[in-house]
Amino acid sequence: MTEPTLTPTELDDLRWLAGMIVPPSTKYGVPGADDAAIFADIANSIGRDGAMVSAALATLRRLAGGPAAILDAARGLEVAKLLRAEGGAALAVLTRIVLLCYYRDDRVMGSLGLEPRAPFPKGHVIEQGDWSLLDPVRARKPFWRPVP
Amino acid sequence: MQDKVDVLIIGSGASGAAVAWSLAETKMRILCLEQGDWMKQSDYPTNGKDYEARLFSDYATSPNIRRRPSDYPINDDNSPIKVVNFNAVGGSTVMYTAHYPRLHPSDFRVRSLDGVADDWPVDYATLEPFFAENDRMTGVSGLAGDPAYPAHQPPMPPLPLGRSGAKIAQTMNQLGWHWWPSDSAIATTEYDGRAPCINLGHCTPACAQGAKASTDITYWPHAIRAGVELRTNCRVREIVAGADGMATGAVYYDADGVEQFQPAEVVVLACNGVGTPRLLLNSTSGRFPNGLANSSGLVGKNLMFHPWASIYGYVDEAMDGHRGSSLCLWSQEFYETDLSRGFVRGFNLQFNRTIGIGTEAVTGEAAGVLPWGEAHHDAFRGLVGHRMSVGVCTEDLPEEHNRVTLDPVLKDAHGIPAPRVDYTISENTNRMLDFAVERGREILAAAGARQVNVVRPVMYSGWHLLGTARMGTDPERSVVNAWGRSHDVKNLFIVDGSIFVTSGGVNPTCTIQALALYIADSIKQRLAVLFD
Numbered sequence: 001m002t003e004p005t006l007t008p009t010e011l012d013d014l015r016w017l018a019g020m021i022v023p024p025s026t027k028y029g030v031p032g033a034d035d036a037a038i039f040a041d042i043a044n045s046i047g048r049d050g051a052m053v054s055a056a057l058a059t060l061r062r063l064a065g066g067p068a069a070i071l072d073a074a075r076g077l078e079v080a081k082l083l084r085a086e087g088g089a090a091l092a093v094l095t096r097i098v099l100l101c102y103y104r105d106d107r108v109m110g111s112l113g114l115e116p117r118a119p120f121p122k123g124h125v126i127e128q129g130d131w132s133l134l135d136p137v138r139a140r141k142p143f144w145r146p147v148p
Numbered sequence: 149m150q151d152k153v154d155v156l157i158i159g160s161g162a163s164g165a166a167v168a169w170s171l172a173e174t175k176m177r178i179l180c181l182e183q184g185d186w187m188k189q190s191d192y193p194t195n196g197k198d199y200e201a202r203l204f205s206d207y208a209t210s211p212n213i214r215r216r217p218s219d220y221p222i223n224d225d226n227s228p229i230k231v232v233n234f235n236a237v238g239g240s241t242v243m244y245t246a247h248y249p250r251l252h253p254s255d256f257r258v259r260s261l262d263g264v265a266d267d268w269p270v271d272y273a274t275l276e277p278f279f280a281e282n283d284r285m286t287g288v289s290g291l292a293g294d295p296a297y298p299a300h301q302p303p304m305p306p307l308p309l310g311r312s313g314a315k316i317a318q319t320m321n322q323l324g325w326h327w328w329p330s331d332s333a334i335a336t337t338e339y340d341g342r343a344p345c346i347n348l349g350h351c352t353p354a355c356a357q358g359a360k361a362s363t364d365i366t367y368w369p370h371a372i373r374a375g376v377e378l379r380t381n382c383r384v385r386e387i388v389a390g391a392d393g394m395a396t397g398a399v400y401y402d403a404d405g406v407e408q409f410q411p412a413e414v415v416v417l418a419c420n421g422v423g424t425p426r427l428l429l430n431s432t433s434g435r436f437p438n439g440l441a442n443s444s445g446l447v448g449k450n451l452m453f454h455p456w457a458s459i460y461g462y463v464d465e466a467m468d469g470h471r472g473s474s475l476c477l478w479s480q481e482f483y484e485t486d487l488s489r490g491f492v493r494g495f496n497l498q499f500n501r502t503i504g505i506g507t508e509a510v511t512g513e514a515a516g517v518l519p520w521g522e523a524h525h526d527a528f529r530g531l532v533g534h535r536m537s538v539g540v541c542t543e544d545l546p547e548e549h550n551r552v553t554l555d556p557v558l559k560d561a562h563g564i565p566a567p568r569v570d571y572t573i574s575e576n577t578n579r580m581l582d583f584a585v586e587r588g589r590e591i592l593a594a595a596g597a598r599q600v601n602v603v604r605p606v607m608y609s610g611w612h613l614l615g616t617a618r619m620g621t622d623p624e625r626s627v628v629n630a631w632g633r634s635h636d637v638k639n640l641f642i643v644d645g646s647i648f649v650t651s652g653g654v655n656p657t658c659t660i661q662a663l664a665l666y667i668a669d670s671i672k673q674r675l676a677v678l679f680d
Contacts, residue, residue, distance in 0.1 A: 021513075025525040045198070048205060080520060095513055096204065100506040104197045112505065112532060114470075119194040120356040123346025124471035129309025133317040137326060140295045145254040145484045147261065147271065 005050040006043070009067055010057045015039050016069040017060060018098045020080045030111045033102045041101040049097060055090035059083060149409050153179040153377075156398060156412035158384050158427065160184075161239015162657050163644040163664035164418030165363035165371065166282065170668035172374035174675070180376065181400055181410065183383040184218035184236035187364060192356040194348045200504040207353035209243065209608055211235065218381070220560035220567075222422060224610070227571035229453045231422055231610040237380060238364035240420070244611065244657060245352045246333040246360045247475045247498060248288055250279055251659045253298065254484060255652035258545075262485050262492050265545050268649045269621050269630035270666065272298065278665040282658065283331075285370075286361045287339040290331035296480035304336045306476075307345065312468040312501035313476045315536065319595040326481040330498070331658070333361035334473055340366070347472045349502040382408075385564050386431040387415055387440055387640070394679070395440070395640045401562045414639045414671075414678070418664070421451060421613025421646040425552045426567040428617065441617070441634040441642075446627055448553055448616050450546035452651035455573050456609035457581050458500070459588030460537035461597030462517075462530065468501045469533035470508075476501055482587060483653055491579040495653045497587070498539040508532050515601045536597050538588040542580045543653035546615050573605065581605070612656050617646035631670035632663070638679040643667050 006014065019034030031038060046053050060068050063086070064079045071079060083091060102108055106116035115122075154176035157164045168180050193199035193207050204213070209232035211219035218235040234243035253272035258265045276298070283302060290302030306329035309317065313329075320327040334351070335342045345359040358365055372378060381403035388409070390396045397411035417424045425448035431440035439447050479497040486494075503511070512518035512531050519527055555568040573581075585602055592600050620626025623635035628647055634640040643664040645656055652659070671678060 021520045022524050023522055025522070028525050028529075030525070045201060077521075084520065092514060096510045097201075099509040099513060100198075100201045103506040103509050104200070109505075112529070114505070116197075118197050118199060119348040119350060119470075120192075121346075123348050123357070126308045126310040126347045126468060126472040129311075129314045129317075131309065133309070133314065133321060134291075134328070136321050136324075137295065137328060138293060140326065142295045142298075143326075143484075144252055144296055144298060144480075145261065147253045147257045 006046065006054065006057070010054060011043060012069040013057050013060055013067060014042070014053070014094070017080070017094070018042060020076065021095060021098050022102050028111050030108050031105070033098050038102055038105050041105070042098055045097055045101055049093050052090045052093040053097065056087055056094040059087055059090065149411065152411040152413070153177045154412070155179070155414045155416060156181065156410055157416045157418055158398060159239060159418035159420070159423065159644070160237050160363065160368065160378060161418065161420065162241050162363060162660050164239070164416070165367035166285070166661045166664040167416055167418060167643050167668045168376045169285070169367040169371040169374070170665050171671065172371050172376050174672060175375070178376045179410065180378045181382040181384055181398065182237055182378060182380050185380045186237045187242055187354065189356050189358055192354040194350050194356045199350055200506040203353055207243070209352070217561065220564070221558055222566060223555045223558050223568040227569045228573060228607065229455060229571060229605055229610045230608050231569060231613065232608050233420070233422070233611070233613070236364070237368060237378065238362040240611065241362040241657065242354050242364065243352060245474045247655045248331045248333040248658045249478060249496065249654035250297065250331070251652040251654060251656070252483060255650060258493065258650050264492050265650045266620065266625070269619055275659070275662045275666055278662040278669070279658065281665055282661045286333050286366050286661065287335050287342060288331050289334055289336040291329045294328040296326055296328065296483065302331055304339060307332055307334060307336060307473050310468045310472050310476065310501065311466055312472070312499070312536070315463065315465055315467060315595060316477055316499045319591055320479060322594050323591065325479055327477050327479045330475055330478045332473065332475065333657070335359045335361070345473060349470045349472055349474070350504060351474045351502070383562055383564070384427060385562065387427065389431070389433055389436060389440060389637060393435060393637060395637050405562070414641065416641045416643055418644045420644045421616045422552050422567050422569065424642060424644055424646040425616040426554065429554050430565055441627055441636045441640055443636045444624055444627055446618060446625070449548040449551045450615040450618055451550040451552055451569065451571060452544040452546055452612070452614040452648065453571065453610050454544050454612045454651055454653070455542050455577050455581060456606040457540040457585050457588070457602065457604040458537060458606050459540070459585055459592060459600065459602050460535055461592040461600035462534040463536050463595050463597050464534070466533055467535060470502060470504045472502050474500055474502045482584065489583050491576050491583065493543040493545065493580070493653065495540055495542040495580055495584050498541060500537040500539050503535055505532050508535065517599045517601070536592060536595055538591055540581065540584040540588060541653055541655065542577050542584060544577055544651045545574060546618070546650060547574060552616050612645065612651065614645045614648040614651050614656060617642050618649050619647040620649065632667035641667060641671070
């Protein structure tokens with residue numbers, strides 16, 4: 001991952017937007033994507049997608065008529081809705097970065113009943129399953145097509 | 149100039165590794181030039197919690213996004229399907245899903261059976277011993293007895309059904325449609341020094357466990373022990389032909405970027421359906437002004453992809469979610485031609501069970517089923533771990549206007565002209581996709597799935613790069629003969645997916661490797677008269 005290339009204003013708007021996409025939830029006891037640790041991960045994960053993220057944030061700024069981070073709640077929801085409709089490929093990149101970082105946070109993974117870890121080396125257990133389900137298929141005659 | 153070798157293989161992926169290993173027993177001096185480097189399992193994505201994000205950066209499937217030093221750019225702007233591959237020792241077997249079906253017997257006889265395209269100059273029966281040998285070398289898991297195929301015995305037991313497999317099986321039984329555990333190039337037991345699968349998920353962008361069979365850990369250790377030299381970070385610019393029309397060797401850039409000439413008695417191309425025509429078209433001379441081995445004009449033409457669709461939804465039952473191999477079952481119910489369906493040839497269905505939780509969120513958001521705001525959390529908990537997904541792999545028939553040429557502007561880091569892909573999905577394939585998507589919807593409906601979504605075609609699904617240097621008996625209608633030798637250049641062989649005459653409707657790696665072993669065997673059988 002490379003250092004973020006966004007301006008402080010862009011970072012403020014990105015953090016605001018991350019919180020609009022995934023706000024905290026008291027019901028599930030999870031932070032929002034604008035949480036300090038999660039947002040630090042987001043900002044550090046932009047890397048090669050900096051231009052697309054900047055483009056999405058420029059659209060956001062245009063729709064907001066200025067910095068989005070200072071909008072009141074009602075206007076913020078309105079702008080977020082507009083952005084989701086108009087954001088296009090650049091917004092898709094931004095959203096992908098936000099969501100991938102959010103769902104690898106230890107607290108979020110834990111709330112989903114997942115161990116907060118990489119897949120390797122522990123792996124996962126998959127049950128073998130009931131292979132008798134194959135019985136009706138085994139009973140079929142070969143149906144591959146004979147050739148001349 | 150380097151010392152002359154007997155056999156120069158270009159490309160170390162699926163086919164290059166197989167042919168190198170097979171020819172090693174001849175004790176000829178064999179050298180393979182590979183533009184990439186050895187990969188390290190300790191660097192693979194699933195070692196870290198950021199494993200899903202790396203699919204969009206250094207482990208992106210598209211070389212145009214990934215942009216590793218080993219990659220070359222591909223202009224695929226004029227194609228709805230983008231080329232995906234990997235460039236390293238092992239080639240795209242490092243980054244594939246290891247779904248490992250064989251082509252069916254009918255795939256080799258489409259002209260005779262269905263009056264379309266052309267028959268292959270080889271058949272399933274000829275390749276059968278090489279399929280079996282390749283299964284053994286690769287380490288294939290599966291289950292004998294599939295009524296959709298001639299009998300064969302994978303060397304390892306199948307991947308587990310799991311929750312997803314059981315749900316799919318119950319649904320397919322309800323519909324009365326065929327399903328079977330996939331032949332997979334994934335070790336389910338200790339095998340040839342490889343550890344068994346531990347269900348990491350996220351199989352495609354390289355396996356940190358080493359359970360997935362990539363040729364850097366299957367064929368290559370054996371080939372190198374048998375004396376084959378593998379030279380990495382060497383990008384070949386062109387194959388050189390002499391005044392007698394025979395290949396004399398290849399010009400390449402070494403790891404330091406220094407131009408080298410490697411002389412050889414025999415040159416074997418193993419760069420697959422985009423890399424091989426690119427190299428041949430870049431190998432021009434006074435004798436071969438349109439590129440090497442191209443008197444037919446067919447080098448680069450007849451590109452076939454396997455246009456893909458994905459139909460997915462969410463069921464109430466808990467599925468395997470992010471755990472386990474990506475694919476576990478296939479269905480060949482609609483594989484063979486039935487003209488009442490409105491198209492010729494057919495497709496196979498693949499059931500994808502694994503998706504990372506972050507990717508589930510990303511795709512759900514993009515599909516409009518995962519909202520922003522407070523409702524996000526409830527909605528996500530209804531999606532994650534509940535996905536049921538049907539993949540469609542359609543047969544793509546050859547059409548000359550689907551082609552690989554050289555881009556007039558785009559070049560790689562060494563200044564070598566890059567490939568350009570021009571491709572459209574045929575009307576027959578579109579009708580096949582219509583039918584297949586409806587069958588996918590039918591499966592999901594029978595499973596009780598909600599929020600069904602269709603992706604068609606899947607844009608970044610151009611794994612299967614076939615047909616651009618087709619084999620055949622007629623030099624005017626094919627590039628290589630029935631055993632992979634160029635019609636025009638008697639010491640030039642092609643062993644990769646570019647020699648496919650038709651695509652079949654299944655993933656091709658297994659058949660590519662069986663063909664490579666068959667061609668290597670043909671070379672060994674004819675050593676004394678190889679150039680006659």
